[in-house]
Amino acid sequence: MASRQSTPDWLQRILDDSSAPPKLYSWTSANLSKERANQAVPKTQENSPKKPSRDRIHVLGIGNMGRLFASSLAKLPSRPPITLVLHRKALLEQWVSSPGIEITRSGEVQKSTDFDVEWWTDEKPHSGPVIEATSGTGITNLIVATKASDALPLVDRLRRYLDDSSTVAFTQNGMCKMWPPVGDIYTGHRFSKDKGPNWIACITTHGVVSLAPFRSRHASVADVLVGPVSLNAQTGSSSNYLTDQIVNGPDLYGRKVSKSDLWVSQLKKLVVNSVINPLTALLRCRNGDLFLSTDDEVARVIDMLILEASEVLKALIAHSSSAEILEITNVEHKYDPDSQQTNATMDKLHDQFSFDNLRKMVYDVGHKVRENTSSMLQDVRAGKPTEIRDFNGWLVETGELLNEGLDLPSHKRLIGMVENGLTLSREELGDRFGITDGQTP
Structure with missing residues (x-):
């Protein structure tokens, strides 16, 4: 299934691309206009660079699934540092104006604000501190909560910050694109030998309805299955950290499963x-x-x-x-x-x-x-x-x-x-x- 004739179109486009991954910049409230930057934001949105942490979880995509996962992980007793990665400047401006993720359950609104929130772009900030995404240290734990069609293109764009120490969890509906054999072909093309990330996936059966940006209603409570898709032969065990965080996240009702069951x-x-x-x-x-x-x-x-x-x-x-x-x-x-x-x-x-x-x-x-x-x-x-x-x-x-x-x-x-x-x-x-x-x- 690796020949050009039997290669999916999305994979062939990547195989035909030999360009270097882009350098991305992390915009925070400090990089917005003075009027925006002066608005009240949570203490976690201070302007200084974040200290690198192997426990930090980045959540890419802040729609219904991103809100559900981020707000649940924020309730963990030993809460990991969490960074919400936004895809539009307008969302960062909205967050600064009204910070917080709101999840409504059984008529009760639950609000979480203790997040680092950043917009990652190849556009250099015009004002404020100029800081590379992750301060150039790379991503250890990434939850990809975008729409299915956006998931791999956005992860591919972040590959500069991914390596064998990274675990990437996909939460999309549909089949994860990292399943063998095509996932192995992608990894071999984009990463040097033995440097590919650990790919895991989640199957989410919760019903979540969007109410507004950063606001959702948890319409029906179900569960999340999480398991390996393709692990690095040398560093596969490091994926247990992110897997365990998801399994233990309140409101997710996660359960770890084998690769075949997943x-x-x-x-x-x-x-x-x-x-x-x-x-x-x-x-x-x-x-x-x-x-x-x-x-x-x-x-x-x-x-x-x-x-x-x-x-x-x-x-x-x-x-x-x-x-x-x-x-x-x-x-x-x-x-x-x-x-x-x-x-x-x-x-x-x-x-x-x-x-x-x-x-x-x-x-x-x-x-x-x-x-x-x-x-x-x-x-x-x-x-x-x-x-x-x-x-x-x-x-x-x-x-x-x-x-x-x-x-x-x-x-x-x-x-x-x-x-x-x-x-x-x-x-x-x-x-x-x-x-x-x-x-x-």
């Missing part, structure tokens, strides 16, 4: 997201409204999407590239497709990824989150780009990479509808998928 769980959640998110975005409805019937137009479209997803997942687990993730190699660390362990693992996963079991899972999750508004519908209403290319697009891309004959027409059609900004009724949705008189094509 991978399988991400695949399952991807199927759920590829159904619920785009359909609620098209129908402009709550999650639960998709499941009012098991035999109408929407139910038939759901079945079409799940059937195609099932075919991709079954092809994926049978591919030799999945052996490392599933840890089904022999004593010589080679993939043996005929071993007893391989057959047992494959039989179990084929059952989990069957149409019937995936369908039951989607309906079960749909019932649990029936009162929630999907993240994609929130994005559509806010006029923001959606993550459909990281959900349905990933399935289409993976199907094409694994098997030239593995086509996903329903998912392709759905991508086009969402990206064209359509709003449909249930009947119109059925018509778009060729469902007439209750008959599936």
Whole structure:
């Protein structure tokens, strides 16, 4: 899967790029206009450079997930120093005007202010202290809480500050791009030998709704799974620090899982997201409204999407590239497709990824989150780009990479509808998928 023909577009663009990573500057309140800088800010936003700390956690992206993780980690009994890394100057100005993360739970507003807050940019400050990001010492612990489409481009931009002492945790919906084999190709291209970071990922099932910048409502409490994606052979154990902080974070309800369990769980959640998110975005409805019937137009479209997803997942687990993730190699660390362990693992996963079991899972999750508004519908209403290319697009891309004959027409059609900004009724949705008189094509 490393040839140009079988390399995902996002990876090929990086492989074709040999430019040096940018030097970034850390802007704080001291670098804003005098009027802004003089406004009251928490004591942690003093103008002096922060002392380097191996325990410091940087949170990149301060949307719903960033707020949830940062505010939870701030409640730890032995609280680590936390830096919120913003992507726009306007957000830094907003923070200075009204500092704090607010999370509303059961009608109660909980506010956290004890953070270092910085805007990282390649633009040198025009006034105030000129300080390189992390004072040039590098990032030890990074939580990437951006949208899925932004995650890797932003991490790639920070690679100057990452090395084998770094642990990077991805919190996005969709599949983490650092899974082998493509993640290993990326790491080998961007980092010198044995200097790649430790990549871990989180699967978050909490329901969080944005109220305003730095303000969210914790709509439904669930949990976070966290585990390794690809660890540095020499420094992998250092990832335990960030993993443990996330697991112990109040309000996160974290649980540590193995690499294979994390991978399988991400695949399952991807199927759920590829159904619920785009359909609620098209129908402009709550999650639960998709499941009012098991035999109408929407139910038939759901079945079409799940059937195609099932075919991709079954092809994926049978591919030799999945052996490392599933840890089904022999004593010589080679993939043996005929071993007893391989057959047992494959039989179990084929059952989990069957149409019937995936369908039951989607309906079960749909019932649990029936009162929630999907993240994609929130994005559509806010006029923001959606993550459909990281959900349905990933399935289409993976199907094409694994098997030239593995086509996903329903998912392709759905991508086009969402990206064209359509709003449909249930009947119109059925018509778009060729469902007439209750008959599936």
